[in-house]
Amino acid sequence: xxxxxxxxxxxxxxxxxxxxxxxxxxxxxxxxxxxxxxxxxxxxxxxxxxxxxxxxxxxxxxxxxxxxxxxxxxxxxxxxxxxxxxxxxxxxxxxxxxxxxxxxxxxxxxxxxxxxxxxxxxxxxxxxxxxxxxxxxxxxxxxxxxxxxxxxxxxxxxxxxxxxxxxxxxxxxxxxxxxxxxxxxxxxxxxxxxxxxxxxxxxxxxxxxxxxxxxxxxxxxxxxxxxxxxxxxxxxxxxxxxxxxxxxxxxxxxxxxxxxxxxxxxxxxxxxxxxxxxxxxxxxxxxxxxxxxxxxxxxxxxxxx
Amino acid sequence: xxxxxxxxxxxxxxxxxxxxxxxxxxxxxxxxxxxxxxxxxxxxxxxxxxxxxxxxxxxxxxxxxxxxxxxxxxxxxxxxxxxxxxxxxxxxxxxxxxxxxxxxxxxxxxxxxxxxxxxxxxxxxxxxxxxxxxxxxxxxxxxxxxxxxxxxxxxxxxxxxxxxxxxxxxxxxxxxxxxxxxxxxxxxxxxxxxxxxxxxxxxxxxxxxxxxxxxxxxxxxxxxxxxxxxxxxxxxxxxxxxxxxxxxxxxxxxxxxxxxxxxxxxxxxxxxxxxxxxxxxxxxxxxxxxxxxxxxxxxxxxxxxxxx
Numbered sequence: 001x002x003x004x005x006x007x008x009x010x011x012x013x014x015x016x017x018x019x020x021x022x023x024x025x026x027x028x029x030x031x032x033x034x035x036x037x038x039x040x041x042x043x044x045x046x047x048x049x050x051x052x053x054x055x056x057x058x059x060x061x062x063x064x065x066x067x068x069x070x071x072x073x074x075x076x077x078x079x080x081x082x083x084x085x086x087x088x089x090x091x092x093x094x095x096x097x098x099x100x101x102x103x104x105x106x107x108x109x110x111x112x113x114x115x116x117x118x119x120x121x122x123x124x125x126x127x128x129x130x131x132x133x134x135x136x137x138x139x140x141x142x143x144x145x146x147x148x149x150x151x152x153x154x155x156x157x158x159x160x161x162x163x164x165x166x167x168x169x170x171x172x173x174x175x176x177x178x179x180x181x182x183x184x185x186x187x188x189x190x191x192x193x194x195x196x197x198x199x200x201x202x203x204x205x206x207x208x209x210x211x212x213x214x215x216x217x218x219x220x221x222x223x224x225x226x227x228x229x230x231x232x233x234x235x236x237x238x239x240x241x242x243x244x245x246x247x248x249x250x251x252x253x254x255x256x257x258x259x260x261x262x263x264x265x266x267x268x269x270x271x272x273x274x275x276x277x278x279x280x281x282x283x284x285x286x287x288x289x290x291x292x293x294x295x296x297x298x299x300x301x302x303x304x305x
Numbered sequence: 306x307x308x309x310x311x312x313x314x315x316x317x318x319x320x321x322x323x324x325x326x327x328x329x330x331x332x333x334x335x336x337x338x339x340x341x342x343x344x345x346x347x348x349x350x351x352x353x354x355x356x357x358x359x360x361x362x363x364x365x366x367x368x369x370x371x372x373x374x375x376x377x378x379x380x381x382x383x384x385x386x387x388x389x390x391x392x393x394x395x396x397x398x399x400x401x402x403x404x405x406x407x408x409x410x411x412x413x414x415x416x417x418x419x420x421x422x423x424x425x426x427x428x429x430x431x432x433x434x435x436x437x438x439x440x441x442x443x444x445x446x447x448x449x450x451x452x453x454x455x456x457x458x459x460x461x462x463x464x465x466x467x468x469x470x471x472x473x474x475x476x477x478x479x480x481x482x483x484x485x486x487x488x489x490x491x492x493x494x495x496x497x498x499x500x501x502x503x504x505x506x507x508x509x510x511x512x513x514x515x516x517x518x519x520x521x522x523x524x525x526x527x528x529x530x531x532x533x534x535x536x537x538x539x540x541x542x543x544x545x546x547x548x549x550x551x552x553x554x555x556x557x558x559x560x561x562x563x564x565x566x567x568x569x570x571x572x573x574x575x576x577x578x579x580x581x582x583x584x585x586x587x588x589x590x591x592x593x594x595x596x597x598x599x600x601x602x603x604x605x606x607x608x609x610x611x612x613x
Contacts, residue, residue: 024428028450028487028488035461036453036457112344115348124603125592128588130591131545140577141358143577182354190603245547250570264454267456285457288457299448
C-alpha cells in the first residue's frame with residue numbers, strides 16, 4: 001500500500017517518539033555533553049601554549065597548589081598539598097554521619113510528636129533558603145559582637161573563647177561545616193519521613209504483641225526497613241557536600257590562606273581570578289570524577305539486594 | 306435581599322460546622338508518659354534551635370544597626386525601623402539595588418522553570434511509552450548526568466557564550482538552567498508516566514486521536530500534580546542558584562538577586578541590619594513557594610527515595 005504522504009520515508013525515520021526527544025537531546029548535547037568533553041580535553045592542554053601536556057595540570061593542581069590572589073602577609077602562602085580535596089574529605093567525614101543520623105533521629109522523633117509537621121517545616125526551611133543566605137546567616141551567628149553563638153558561649157561561662165569563628169584559620173572550616181549541618185539536616189529528615197511511611201504498620205503491631213522494647217523495635221524494624229532510603233540520603237548528601245560552593249564564597253572565600261577552600265571554590269578561583277582555564281578544567285574533572293564515580297557506585301549498590 | 310443574606314449565612318454556618326468536624330481531634334486521648342513528655346520537650350528544643358537564626362535575622366533587619374551591633378537579643382532600646390529594607394531595595398548604601406536584581410531573577414527564573422518542564426514532559430512521555438533498544442543506557446546516562454557539578458561545564462560554556470555574545474544575557478542563562486533541569490525532571494516524569502494506565506490512551510488511539518492530541522488532552526491533565534512538583538522544585542533551584550549567575554552575569558547592573566547578597570557585605574564595614582534585610586527579601590520567595598506548594602515540593606524531593 002502506498003502512503004499518500006510524499007515524505008513517508010522521513011516519517012518512518014523520525015517517528016514520533018524520536019521527535020519528542022529532540023529538544024531534550026539538543027539541549028543536553030549543547031549544554032552538558034559538549035562542555036563535559038571540552039573540559040576534559042582542556043585539562044590535558046597547557047594553559048600558555050595550548051599544547052598537549054598530559055597530566056601536568058593535574059600534578060600542578062594537586063601537588064603544587066594554585067592560589068593566585070593571596071598576597072596577605074603573615075598568611076600561609078599557596079595551598080597545602082591536595083588543597084581543597086582534603087577539606088572536601090574533612091567536610092564529608094564530619095557532615096555526612098551527623099546529617100544522616102540526625103535526619104533519621106528527627107524523622108522518627110517527630111513522627112509521634114504533636115505539631116511534628118510544623119517542626120519538620122521549620123527544620124526544612126534550611127534546605128529551601130538560598131545557600132547564599134545560609135552563608136549570611138552563619139556570618140551573623142559567628143560574629144564576635146553581633147553573633148548569637150558567642151553570646152551563648154559567654155552565657156555558659158566560656159566568654160574568653162568568643163571570636164569571629166570563620167575568620168581564623170584553625171576554626172574557619174569547622175565553623176562552616178557546623179553551619180552546613182544546620183542547613184542540610186532537614187533534607188535527611190524529610191526523605192526519612194517519607195521512607196517511614198512506607199514501613200507497614202503490621203510490623204510494629206507484631207513487635208508490640210511480642211513485647212519488643214522501643215529500642216529493639218527501632219534497631220530491628222525501622223533501621224533495616226529504611227535501608228534503601230539511607231542509600232538515597234547518603235548519595236544526595238555526599239553529592240551536596242562535594243558541590244559546596246556558595247557558602248564558602250559568602251562566608252570565607254576559601255580563606256584564611258586556603259584553610260576553608262573546597263574543590264568547587266578552588267575551581268572558580270583558579271579559572272576566573274587566576275585565569276588559568278587549564279588548571280580550572282583539571283579541578284573540574286577531578287570533582288566530576290568524584291561525584292559521578294560515587295553516584296555510579298551507589299546506584300550499583302542499590303540495584304543489589 | 307434579606308432572605309438571600311440569611312440563606313447565605315446559613316450555608317456558611319453549615320460549611321463551618323463541616324469544617325470543624327473534619328479537624329476535630331480524635332476522641333481517644335493518648336496516655337501521657339514521661340517518655341512522651343521527654344520526646345515533646347526535645348522536639349521543641351530542636352525547633353527553637355532552628356528558629357533562632359531566623360529570629361535573629363528578623364530582629365536585626367527591623368532595627369537600626371546601632372541597636373543590633375552588640376546583639377539582636379538586647380531588646381533595650383528597641384526602635385522599629387524599616388529603612389533597612391528600603392535601603393537594600395534601592396541600593397542606597399551598597400550601590401546595588403536589590404529591587405532590580407529581584408526583577409532580573411524573575412526574568413530568568415520564570416522561563417527557566419516552565420521551559421524545562423515542557424521539554425522534559427515530551428521526552429519523558431516518549432521514554433515511558435515507546436520501546437527502544439537503547440533505553441536502559443539512556444536511563445543510566447540520565448541518572449549520572451544528574452550528578453554532574455556545575456563546575457564541569459562552566460569553562461566551555463563561558464567560552465561559548467563569550468563567542469556568541471550570550472555573556473551578560475539572560476537567554477543563555479535560561480537555556481543553561483533548562484538543560485541542567487532536564488535529567489532529574491525526565492526521570493521524575495518518566496516514573497510518573499509509567500504508573501499511568503495505558504488503556505485510556507489506547508482507547509483514544511482507537512478513536513483516532515493523534516499522539517499530540519493524546520498527550521495534550523489526556524496525559525497532560527492527569528500529570529498536573531507531578532508538574533506542580535516540578536514547578537516548585539525548579540523555581541526554587543533556579544532562584545537560589547548562585548554559581549551560574551556569578552560566572553555568566555558579570556555586569557553588576559544586570560546581577561541577579563543571590564549575587565547582590567555578597568555585594569551587600571561590603572569591603573570595610575559590615576552592616577548586619579542591611580544584610581539581613583536583603584537576605585529576607587531574597588529568601589522570601591522560595592519560602593513562599595515552599596509553603597504554598599509544600600506537599601508537591603516534598604513529594605518531588607522524596608519521589609526517588611520511596612520507590613527505591
